[in-house]
Each structure stands twice: as structure tokens, then as C-alpha cells.
Amino acid sequence: MPFRISDSFRTHSQKHLDLNSIKELPESHAWTSSNDYPSENSCNFESIPVIDLNNNNHNNINVLEHIGQACKKWGAFQIINHNISERLLQDIELAGKNLFSLPMQQKLKAARSPDGVTGYGVARISSFFSKLMWSEGFTIVGSPLEHARQIWPQDYKKFCDAIEEYEREMEKLAGRLMWLMLGSLGITKEDVNWAVGPKGESKGGSAALQLNSYPACPDPDRAMGLAAHTDSTILTILHQNNTSGLQVFKEGSGWVTVPPFLGALVVNVGDLLHILSNGSYPSVLHRAVVNRTRHRLSVAYLYGPPSGVKISPLAKLVDQRHPPLYRAITWSEYLGTKAKHFDKALSSVRLCAPLTGFADAKDHNGVQVG
Ligand SMILES: C=C1C[C@]23C[C@@]1(O)CC[C@H]2[C@@]12CCC[C@@](C)(C(=O)O1)[C@H]2[C@@H]3C(=O)O
Ligand SMILES: O=C(O)CCC(=O)C(=O)O
Ligand SMILES: [Fe+2]
Numbered sequence: 001m002p003f004r005i006s007d008s009f010r011t012h013s014q015k016h017l018d019l020n021s022i023k024e025l026p027e028s029h030a031w032t033s034s035n036d037y038p039s040e041n042s043c044n045f046e047s048i049p050v051i052d053l054n055n056n057n058h059n060n061i062n063v064l065e066h067i068g069q070a071c072k073k074w075g076a077f078q079i080i081n082h083n084i085s086e087r088l089l090q091d092i093e094l095a096g097k098n099l100f101s102l103p104m105q106q107k108l109k110a111a112r113s114p115d116g117v118t119g120y121g122v123a124r125i126s127s128f129f130s131k132l133m134w135s136e137g138f139t140i141v142g143s144p145l146e147h148a149r150q151i152w153p154q155d156y157k158k159f160c161d162a163i164e165e166y167e168r169e170m171e172k173l174a175g176r177l178m179w180l181m182l183g184s185l186g187i188t189k190e191d192v193n194w195a196v197g198p199k200g201e202s203k204g205g206s207a208a209l210q211l212n213s214y215p216a217c218p219d220p221d222r223a224m225g226l227a228a229h230t231d232s233t234i235l236t237i238l239h240q241n242n243t244s245g246l247q248v249f250k251e252g253s254g255w256v257t258v259p260p261f262l263g264a265l266v267v268n269v270g271d272l273l274h275i276l277s278n279g280s281y282p283s284v285l286h287r288a289v290v291n292r293t294r295h296r297l298s299v300a301y302l303y304g305p306p307s308g309v310k311i312s313p314l315a316k317l318v319d320q321r322h323p324p325l326y327r328a329i330t331w332s333e334y335l336g337t338k339a340k341h342f343d344k345a346l347s348s349v350r351l352c353a354p355l356t357g358f359a360d361a362k363d364h365n366g367v368q369v370g
Contacts, residue, residue, distance in 0.1 A: 016111075016122070018104045019134060025219035031131045032222075047256055048074045048248060050264060054081035068184030071277075075269040075284030076248050078261060079177075084169055086263055088162075093241055095162040096297045099138060100213035102151065110147035112139065117208070119147050123226055128342045134223040134290045140167075140209040166299070167209060170237055174303035175202050177235055177267055182314075185277055191316050194309040205234065206331060207303050214245060214288060214296040225288035225296070232331070232338045232345070233270030233302045240266065243296040249285040271346050272304055272334065275326040278313035283346070304331040327351055 017026070049070045053063060070077035099107070099120075112119035118141050123133045140147070144163045148156035179202070182192065189196050197203050214225040225245055240246055240260045247255040248268075258266055274283040288298065305311055312328035326349050329337070338345040 016104060016108060017132075019136065019215040019217075020101075023218055025217065025222055029132050029134055030219070030222045031224045046253065048076045048078060048258055048266070050078045050080060050261065052081050053079055053083075064180060064184045067180050071181055071184065071269050071273075071281040074248060074250060075282050076258070076266060076286070078258070078264040078266050080261070080264050082173055082265055084173060084265065088166060088169060089239055089263065091162040092166045092239065092299050093297060095159050096138075096211045096213065096299060098159065099151070099211065100136060100297070106151055107136075109150040110138075117141060124339075125227060125229055125342065129227055131224070133226055134217050134220075135212055135214045135225045135288070137213070138211040140211075141207075163209065167207070167301075170209075170301040170303075171204055171207060173265075174207065174235060174237060174301060175204065177237070178205075178303070181235065181269070181273065181281070182276070185280060185314075185317065187314055187316060191314060194305060203306055205303055205305050206307055207301060210300040210302060212288070212298045212300065214290050214298075216293050216295055217290040218292070220290045220292050223290050225290040228285050228287040229343070230274075230283040230285055230346070231268055231270040231300075231302055232272065232335055233268075233304050234272045234276070235270055235303050236268040237301040237303070238266040238268065239299045241297045243291060243294045245288045245290060245296045246298070247287055247289060249287075255287070270302075270304075271338070272311050272331065274346060275311055275329070275349070276314050278317045278322060279325050280317065307332070323352060325351055 017028075049066065051063060051066050051070065055063065067077065107120045110119045112121035112124075117124075118139050120136070120138050123135055123137055124139075126132060138147075140163060144160050145156065148159045148163075152159065178195075179189070189200070189202070195203055195205075212226065217223045228249065238246065240258075242260050242262070244257055244259055246258040246266065248258060250256050268284050268286060269281050271283045273281055288296070290296070308330055310328040310330055311334070313324040313326055318324050326346075329349055334345065334349070337348055341348050
């Protein structure tokens with residue numbers, strides 16, 4: 001059977017409240033310390049590195065080294081000079097704004113079905129939490145046409161054009177970033193047979209596009225935009241509008257805000273790169289908090305390997321002293337595992353305990369993610 005991301009991650013329950021018009025936080029959305037209360041942040045002045053992809057010599061270290069350090073230390077970094085035009089970033093933001101500002105009954109015409117992946121709905125990880133999140137989402141895999149037509153029977157073209165152009169540009173950037181991140185581990189194209197075609201050309205991966213909307217919230221300290229999670233990807237490229245909300249978890253520092261910089265994009269290490277790198281580049285735990293006055297929008301490009309490809313620790317990174325820590329798994333299988341085990345998914349594909357003290361970040365950082 002052909003691989004489809006849409007087969008792998010099923011929603012358990014969906015509730016649709018119009019968060020834009022609610023004046024008081026309902027009990028259903030009021031989080032407490034026992035479920036990862038957002039205001040427990042430590043005050044942090046550091047943040048993830050900003051890497052100039054054009055600059056081959058930043059503070060005497062080159063881009064590859066800079067990326068390697070960021071992946072090891074943070075599991076995330078921001079990029080500038082990435083060749084995605086400001087115009088395209090504005091277009092995708094506008095497409096998201098136009099979609100989420102529609103009346104609820106119109107958005108629900110493209111509601112994600114209970115056993116589907118694409119379309120409009122609450123965060124799909126909601127089923128792992130007793131409280132609901134202060135956000136709404138729209139997931140696209142491949143062409144947005146079918147859902148766009150359900151929402152705008154005549155007027156779907158503008159939305160589809162923006163999404164499709166964004167997907168094309170993101171695919172190129174994600175491929176480039178994957179080779180930079182793997183390159184920083186000493187991995188070349190010869191070492192990854194599934195990513196290279198017969199003529200030595202790079203093969204494209206699979207991807208999903210996630211539009212996230214976080215309306216202004218009457219009680220932001222007790223609400224959660226998107227609960228702590230890692231992405232089940234090789235890497236994720238995130239565009240956030242000019243309102244902060246994304247936080248990454250760093251061992252020893254706690255939750256650290258990722259400030260939005262005009263034109264910059266955030267890159268996250270996902271669980272599959274964690275596996276490929278045999279744990280050297282841990283996937284980053286992250287979440288989105290909300291804001292009393294400002295509406296926030298983010299667009300995540302979730303990039304993974306081509307269909308059917310088994311992902312396992314790369315042979316070059318494995319030896320007697322560094323045995324493979326994870327078993328081989330396809331993206332589709334991993335998404336199924338994540339849908340079942342959520343924050344325990346990575347541990348559930350683990351083969352053995354590491355020899356060197358390293359452990360899955362989520363297993364020992366004390367942050368409750370599920
Ligand atoms: C490819 C995918 C990754 C994702 C599940 C999905 O099938 C499509 C949406 C993705 C997303 C976006 C928001 C956070 C996340 C955990 C979720 O609930 O849906 C991720 C999923 C993931 O990375 O596991
Ligand atoms: O909105 C954000 O900043 C985070 C979104 C996110 O983590 C995701 O879509 O996977
Ligand atoms: Fe995420």
C-alpha cells in the first residue's frame with residue numbers, strides 16, 4: 001500500500017469553540033501546574049542561535065559548525081538569508097489570516113475527519129491532555145485544493161496558489177537544511193542511499209504543512225496554545241508572525257522564548273533526525289504560549305523522508321562504542337507510534353540504553369508532556 005501521512009495520525013476527539021469571541025477562559029481550557037502550567041517559566045535571557053546561511057564565517061566558525069553546535073546544544077536555531085522571499089512569507093501569513101478569520105461554520109466545512117489528518121481542527125495531540133488548547137489548526141498534505149474548495153467554492157485559487165508556492169520553496173529549503181545538518185555530523189550524500197536518486201540527484205522527502213492560529217486570550221497565564229511536544233520529523237521549518245509565543249525547552253535553563261525576527265525562520269530537530277544521528281542531535285521539546293492582546297499565527301513545514309524508507313541510526317555514526325540506539329522505522333510507522341504513545345514514542349523504538357549517560361531528553365527533564 002502506498003505511504004500516506006494521512007493514514008498515520010488519527011484524531012481521537014474534536015471540540016470546536018470559537019476562541020475569537022470568548023471573553024472569559026472556560027474551565028475546559030484552564031491549565032494548572034499539574035498539566036504544564038505555562039507561567040512556570042524561568043526568566044531567560046539566552047535564546048537559540050541565529051545562523052546566517054549566506055555567511056560562511058560567523059565568529060570564525062563556518063555555517064556547518066554553527067549548525068552542528070546549535071543542534072547539539074538546543075535542537076533548534078533560527079536562519080536568515082534562506083532565500084525565502086519576504087513577499088512569500090507575507091502571502092502565507094495572509095492565507096492563514098484569511099482562513100482563520102472565517103466564521104466557524106465555514107471553517108468546519110473542511111473539518112478534519114475523526115480518522116483523518118488533513119483539514120481544520122483542534123491540535124491533534126489534544127487527546128493526550130485533560131485540558132483543551134487555545135489554538136486552532138489546519139493541516140495540508142500535498143494539494144490543498146479539496147479542502148480549499150469546501151471552504152471557498154468559487155474563490156479557492158488565491159489560497160491554493162500561496163500554499164503551493166510555499167510548499168515548493170520549503171521543500172527546497174528543507175532538503176538544503178537536511179544536508180547541512182547531516183553534513184555537520186560528517187555525513188555526505190554517499191552515506192544516505194534513500195536520499196539520493198540513480199543519477200546522484202537529491203530525492204525529495206514527504207511533508208505536511210500546519211497552519212496554527214492562537215487568538216488573543218483573556219487569561220493567557222492559565223491557557224496553553226500548543227502543549228509541549230517534539231515533532232515526528234527529520235526537521236521542521238517554522239514561520240511565526242511578529243508575535244512571540246514559541247518556547248523551546250533547554251536542560252538546565254527551562255523554557256526559553258524564541259523571539260520572532262522579521263524574515264527569520266525557526267528550524268527544529270525532529271525525532272527522525274534524533275534517530276538518524278543516533279541521539280547526537282536530540283529532538284527539541286517545544287510549545288506555544290498565548291497572549292492577552294495579540295493574535296498569533298505560525299506556519300510549520302514538517303519534513304520527513306520519502307515514503308516507505310526505513311530510518312535508522314546512520315552506519316557512519318555507529319561503532320562498537322556507539323551501538324545503534326534505535327530500531328529502523330518508516331515515517332508512517334513512527335507517526336502511528338507517536339499517535340499511540342506520544343511523548344514515549346522515541347523510547348518505544350529504542351533498542352538499548354546508551355553507554356554514555358545520554359538519555360532521551362523527554363525521559364529525564366521533568367517536564368510533563370502527556
Ligand atoms: C506529519 C505530521 C506531523 C504531525 C502529525 C502530522 O501527520 C501532521 C501534523 C503534525 C503536527 C503539527 C502540530 C504538532 C504535532 C505534534 C501535531 O499534533 O500535529 C505535529 C505532528 C508530529 O510531528 O508528530
Ligand atoms: O506555533 C508555534 O510556535 C509552534 C507550532 C508547532 O510546534 C508545530 O506546528 O509543530
Ligand atoms: Fe511542533
